[in-house]
Amino acid sequence: MTHLFDPPTPSLPEPPDPKHVSNDKVDPNPQLLAEPSVESGSVLRNPNFLSLWSGQVFSQIADKIFLVLVIAIVSTQFQQKGETISGWVSAVMVSFTIPAILFGSIAGVYVDRWNKKTVLVSSNILRGILVLSIPPLLWVTKNSVLPWGAPTGFWGLLCITFLVSTFTQFFTPAEQSAITLVVEKPKLLAANSIYTTTIMAALILGFALGEPLLALSDHLWHNVGQEILVGGSYLLAGIILILLQTGETKEDLHRDSFHLWNDIKEGLQYLNHKKTSLSALIQLICTFSIIAALTVLAVRLAEVMPEIKSEQFGFLLAVASLGMAIGAAIVAKLGDSYSRQTLSLVGSVGMAIFLAILAVFCDRFWLGLVAIAGTGIFAGLCVIPMQTVIQEETPEDLRGKVFGLQNNAVNIALSLPLSVAGIAESYFGLQKVIFALSAIAIATGLLAWYIARQLVEQ
Numbered sequence: 001m002t003h004l005f006d007p008p009t010p011s012l013p014e015p016p017d018p019k020h021v022s023n024d025k026v027d028p029n030p031q032l033l034a035e036p037s038v039e040s041g042s043v044l045r046n047p048n049f050l051s052l053w054s055g056q057v058f059s060q061i062a063d064k065i066f067l068v069l070v071i072a073i074v075s076t077q078f079q080q081k082g083e084t085i086s087g088w089v090s091a092v093m094v095s096f097t098i099p100a101i102l103f104g105s106i107a108g109v110y111v112d113r114w115n116k117k118t119v120l121v122s123s124n125i126l127r128g129i130l131v132l133s134i135p136p137l138l139w140v141t142k143n144s145v146l147p148w149g150a151p152t153g154f155w156g157l158l159c160i161t162f163l164v165s166t167f168t169q170f171f172t173p174a175e176q177s178a179i180t181l182v183v184e185k186p187k188l189l190a191a192n193s194i195y196t197t198t199i200m201a202a203l204i205l206g207f208a209l210g211e212p213l214l215a216l217s218d219h220l221w222h223n224v225g226q227e228i229l230v231g232g233s234y235l236l237a238g239i240i241l242i243l244l245q246t247g248e249t250k251e252d253l254h255r256d257s258f259h260l261w262n263d264i265k266e267g268l269q270y271l272n273h274k275k276t277s278l279s280a281l282i283q284l285i286c287t288f289s290i291i292a293a294l295t296v297l298a299v300r301l302a303e304v305m306p307e308i309k310s311e312q313f314g315f316l317l318a319v320a321s322l323g324m325a326i327g328a329a330i331v332a333k334l335g336d337s338y339s340r341q342t343l344s345l346v347g348s349v350g351m352a353i354f355l356a357i358l359a360v361f362c363d364r365f366w367l368g369l370v371a372i373a374g375t376g377i378f379a380g381l382c383v384i385p386m387q388t389v390i391q392e393e394t395p396e397d398l399r400g401k402v403f404g405l406q407n408n409a410v411n412i413a414l415s416l417p418l419s420v421a422g423i424a425e426s427y428f429g430l431q432k433v434i435f436a437l438s439a440i441a442i443a444t445g446l447l448a449w450y451i452a453r454q455l456v457e458q
């Protein structure tokens with residue numbers, strides 16, 4: 001996924017070309033065997049990973065606060081008194097989601113042909129410039145209305161949101177590929193634990209502290225402080241990533257063999273032949289879908305808990321994110337003592353148990369918090385090992401394609417629970433829907449475990 005001080009580039013063993021692999025019988029999964037434990041501190045002593053991680057910190061903070069910023073602008077600039085904000089927010093969410101569905105796989109193919117450092121730096125710089133262009137856009141379009149009656153500034157804001165999300169689709173597979181380029185294979189699990197912990201910490205910051213941080217920034221830099229906070233974080237991430245050295249050469253990028261749809265097909269064929277990677281991807285998709293469904297149900301959970309109000313649902317999401325951060329820390333400390341599939345099975349069973357507890361005690365604040373935190377902890381035990389399996393097994397020239405497909409599949413899968421969870425809750429009730437999520441968690445964990453055991457026996 002030559003260091004800054006030029007130590008030797010680690011040589012990662014390449015799995016067989018999928019075109020020459022008929023099945024997994026001759027390629028048992030090496031991750032089924034436990035490996036020596038690797039501390040996260042040793043990964044952070046790698047100057048290139050430190051640069052990548054530091055850039056990720058500021059990029060993730062900007063990502064998580066960006067939507068809070070856009071919704072805040074909508075509420076102050078465009079929403080009329082007494083008017084519901086739901087329609088405005090829906091338009092923003094659509095403009096933010098469409099690029100993930102349209103460009104996820106395509107971006108991965110291009111990332112394979114481009115220098116990862118260039119993609120990481122430029123995507124952050126461009127997103128920063130876009131966010132900083134919001135104040136002048138709103139000033140120029142003030143009181144301007146399009147022929148069909150919509151505010152010009154709002155449509156400009158939607159365009160900026162669309163472009164920011166589009167550049168994010170290129171950033172994500174490039175970051176995943178860069179991790180495998182700068183971190184030795186035995187340390188990937190620790191690196192992914194740090195990576196996931198950072199994402200969860202950014203989620204907590206976005207959900208719990210996003211609005212106060214934006215308010216403080218606006219107080220410091222009147223009328224432009226919010227954009228300076230978010231846009232400046234993107235720019236700072238880009239500047240930090242200039243220090244990154246991935247060791248890529250022009251020969252590594254395979255630019256002479258570029259065929260967009262064939263490349264996407266090649267990534268699909270690889271996943272079809274590599275059953276352990278495919279099962280890991282399925283479990284990732286299912287786990288993220290459960291988390292997405294809980295994101296929707298959190299509003300209803302906050303409503304039925306007498307201690308908090310429905311608009312405080314972000315607190316429940318912050319607790320889930322904290323749980324995943326704890327799970328990531330556990331994996332970083334103990335993960336290499338156990339096989340990847342054992343960790344994911346434990347994670348699935350743990351998620352199922354705590355989701356069942358949440359279903360039973362969904363109207364009890366403290367028991368509900370414990371259940372939500374537990375669900376987050378065991379979700380971390382699912383996500384990190386499975387992400388590591390995909391990184392360890394995927395050849396370097398296929399990483400962008402595979403990670404792009406992964407990003408695309410996850411985003412498409414996330415859209416379903418985001419759309420269905422609320423409707424299902426209104427028809428079947430909160431408890432039954434959460435019990436259904438518990439069943440999905442245990443089923444996907446057992447499926448991944450069964451596939452892994454079958455490959456070992458073969």
